[in-house]
Amino acid sequence: DSGVTQTPKHLITATGQRVTLRCSPRSGDLSVYWYQQSLDQGLQFLIQYYNGEERAKGNILERFSAQQFPDLHSELNLSSLELGDSALYFCASSVTGTNEKLFFGSGTQLSVL
Amino acid sequence: AQTVTQSQPEMSVQEAETVTLSCTYDTSESDYYLFWYKQPPSRQMILVIRQEAYKQQNATENRFSVNFQKAAKSFSLKISDSQLGDAAMYFCAYRSARLRFGAGTRLTVKP
Numbered sequence: 001d002s003g004v005t006q007t008p009k010h011l012i013t014a015t016g017q018r019v020t021l022r023c024s025p026r027s028g029d030l031s032v033y034w035y036q037q038s039l040d041q042g043l044q045f046l047i048q049y050y051n052g053e054e055r056a057k058g059n060i061l062e063r064f065s066a067q068q069f070p071d072l073h074s075e076l077n078l079s080s081l082e083l084g085d086s087a088l089y090f091c092a093s094s095v096t097g098t099n100e101k102l103f104f105g106s107g108t109q110l111s112v113l
Numbered sequence: 114a115q116t117v118t119q120s121q122p123e124m125s126v127q128e129a130e131t132v133t134l135s136c137t138y139d140t141s142e143s144d145y146y147l148f149w150y151k152q153p154p155s156r157q158m159i160l161v162i163r164q165e166a167y168k169q170q171n172a173t174e175n176r177f178s179v180n181f182q183k184a185a186k187s188f189s190l191k192i193s194d195s196q197l198g199d200a201a202m203y204f205c206a207y208r209s210a211r212l213r214f215g216a217g218t219r220l221t222v223k224p
Contacts, residue, residue: 002157033212043204043214056211088156092212101148102212104158 003027006091006105014113018079021108025072025093031055032074033094033102034066038087049074050096081112117207119215126195127223133180134190134218136205143167145209147181147188152217153201161203164188197222 003026013019025032034046036059045058049068060066063081068074078085088109092102116139126132138147149161164172164181171179176196180189192199200222205215 002159042216045211045213048211058211090158092158101146101160101163103160104150106155106157109156 002103002105004091004093004103004105006089006108008108009106010109010111012111012113013081015081015083017081017112018077019081019110021076021078021089021091021110023074023076023091023093023105025074025091026103029093029095029103030072031094031096032068032072033092034060034074034076035090035092035104036087037090037107038084041087043090046076078110083112086110086112117205117213117215119205119218121218122216123219123221125221125223126192126199128195128197130195131191131193132195132220134192134203134205134220136188136190136215138186138188138205138207140186140207140209142209145207147179148206148208148212149177149179149188149190150204150206150214151199151201152204153198158204162190192220195222197224 005024007022031050033048036044046060048056052068066076088107090107092104118137145166147164151159151161162174176193178191202217204217
């Protein structure tokens with residue numbers, strides 16, 4: 001158990017809908033990362049937050065947004081969903097958000113039908 | 114831009130034997146970290162081993178060790194005494210500002 005909690009584990013929805021994925025980092029970790037894993041794109045970095053502030057942005061679509069709350073949990077919002085958004089979404093956390101190792105949650109499998 | 118290349122999409126090894134997974138990366142930076150992550154069928158991403166670029170000594174974690182060649186930008190993972198539970202996707206990753214992953218190598222362990 002990495003200590004990073006993601007909910008829900010599975011999510012099935014329809015095109016055009018909006019969903020929210022939730023992540024609770026390890027106790028004491030200030031930085032949260034979101035990754036998308038798909039068969040064709042592999043593991044893609046989406047966005048990083050550190051202590052409530054956005055620190056780095058990767059290949060995140062404009063239809064997607066995220067935030068980190070004062071209690072350090074994070075939410076990834078995906079809207080106007082398309083079939084191609086079906087993927088495994090990982091959250092990871094680290095202490096400071098620099099070069100130390102990341103601890104990953106077990107992921108949320110999103111299926112857009 | 115930093116890229117991570119894993120040239121072996123699939124590898125197989127006999128139980129109790131040794132296997133080496135290859136990884137190369139491209140960077141102009143001198144300070145960075147390298148990682149190997151394992152993703153079993155459960156899909157959990159599990160850190161296997163970490164190497165700091167400023168350290169010349171290769172990292173080891175029990176049956177897992179790396180061969181880090183900084184000048185060649187190579188970072189291979191050696192798994193000794195392979196076990197059935199080692200079967201998984203293995204991802205090489207590079208981190209300076211952010212963590213970037215290679216495409217992965219699927220390792221099969223034959224009994």
